[in-house]
Amino acid sequence: MDYSFILQQIVFGLTLGCLYSLVAIGYTMVYGVLRLINFAHGDLLMVSAYLAFYGIVIFHLPWPVGFGLAIALTAVLGILIDRGAYKPIRRSPRISALITAIGVSFLLENLALVVIGARPKAFPEPAVFVGVLETGTLRIPYMSFWVLGVTAVLLAAVLVVVRRTRIGMAMRALSRDMETVRLMGIDIDRVISFTFVLGSALAAAGGIMWCLRDPPLDPFLGVMPGLKAFVAAVLGGIGSVTGAALGGLLLGLSEVLIVAVKPEWSGFKDAVAFSLLITILLTRPTGIVGEELPD
């Protein structure tokens, strides 16, 4: 096991981690504002990937337009899900919202199954994303650079929005105390919709990059990344954007490195995330960054 092999695995781990982070940020923001695990969030990955697929393959859009349109439409779907399924029960017990979220997630998956069919489709790969950079024994796909770069830019943008803008301030206030924010005359529904737009757009970008990295598309594509991204959000300390980003990176790195060091454990890769989750929840229930957990 030499140094360039480890370096290569670290790059792969970071790439996977960045994708988890993008999805985890959406989870963490919605959770921060609504105290709701939006189970349907992972399925937005699948929706955006299919939208991009149809845009590019069927309507022959150039890839930047296709991807942009897919992200925009997924963001709209995010609002629709909130307005249609979550808003009517905002005052019901939290368990009802959680059950509804599971229902929405299954609805999206199975609707895709019924409408599109189960046969995996090949995601189009524009030439810019294909290719491998070779230096010595190191082989890094261009896609890794794209993922790292795009994630860095998006993460910076989200941090600016959350920390420096008025709507970001409203989001942070909402996560502290919804009733007081309402009394301050802030349009809560607008803030919540904005949260869903931001989160869904990030998930959409993550979904497209996920499929560029790993092309076959199927209706249940978003399930595992979605679950793991949620785990990442909890690892980092749910409610915190930087926490979600860190949690995603940690999860991606540990999944890749464990398999790299012990190839015979590769079958257990999917169990790593949940074992990590259970350990973290038991030892440090507020996650890495840490915020007060609501009961």
Add this chain to the structure above:
Amino acid sequence: MSPSHATETTSHTRDRFLSLTALAVLGVFLWFAHNYLSGYVIRILNTIAIYIIVAVSYNLINGVTGQFSLQPNAFLAIGAYVTAILALSPEEKVQSFIIEPMIWPLSKICLHFPVSLAIGGLFTTLIAFLMAVPVFRVRGDYLAIVTLGFGEVLQVLANNLVPITNGPLGLKGLHPYTTLWWSWGLCIMTVFCVVRLVNSSYGRAMKAVREDERAAEAMGINAFWTKTLAFTVSAFFQGVAGGLLAHLITTISPGMFGFMLTFNLLTIIVVGGLGSTTGAILSAAIIVLLGEGLRTFEEPFTLFGHYFQGVAGMRMVIFSLLLIVVMLFADRGIMGREEFSWRKLIDWARSLAGGARRGRK
């Protein structure tokens, strides 16, 4: 003795009489089904009984104790695998385990179906007990995600511990031991035990924990043990149901016990009314029948109530819509938290008859 007490005793006798009559009617019906109805109908009846077992016990932890746990696929899997492994004969094990031979003590064991079923249930209970310690340190949404994660880990284990589970190939050629008598007998036993438990002081403690955990603890209830009790009892019946399920379909594989199974059960108890055993029973029967009915919308490759891979997903679309609609417009389900009683049924029948008479005038 006060007059009201006397009426109570007579109504108690009446209820017992009516319940026994109902059981006898069910028995006669099952005998009739066993002898005269087609294999397909018998299969559906078996499925209904197994789903009732799981739904009633799942409702104990989710509805009665109010802990949002997503574990039934895991417990069904444990029960199914343990029962199947114990009940297969050594020769059949040699035939099944083609990738890697089975590890030693398990490869030689072959027990009777009832014994393996009981061990399956007890083993699941043990796992649930070990799980309860870490799991109930977290609450609410976290409990949901941890139990869901447990199911995922278990599926990974079932896929990878090839010398025990035969990996992704699963176990095939199990004997169809599950008859109507086994499934409905155990179903009635489950309902009886769960109802007695819910109506006991332990059951009242569970409801107290559901309503307000802190207040319950202040009243001297140990919330942790109460939850653990509900969880382990639920696990026992789900383990047994898993064993029954395995010997009804005669083939098990890790893919069968995915989250979709838990989702189906969640739909059942939510539609029935979280917290109502009667609701869970009614809804289990309705959803199984609905699932069979909806099968006409799908392609033939589906096995047993729900399907795991491949073709159209119309049924799941309808189930998810049903779940969302119930949550949005009738979040109390069919029964709310009400339970069946003969008195209510009689009162209801009387009011119906009265209404009809008045209508005729």
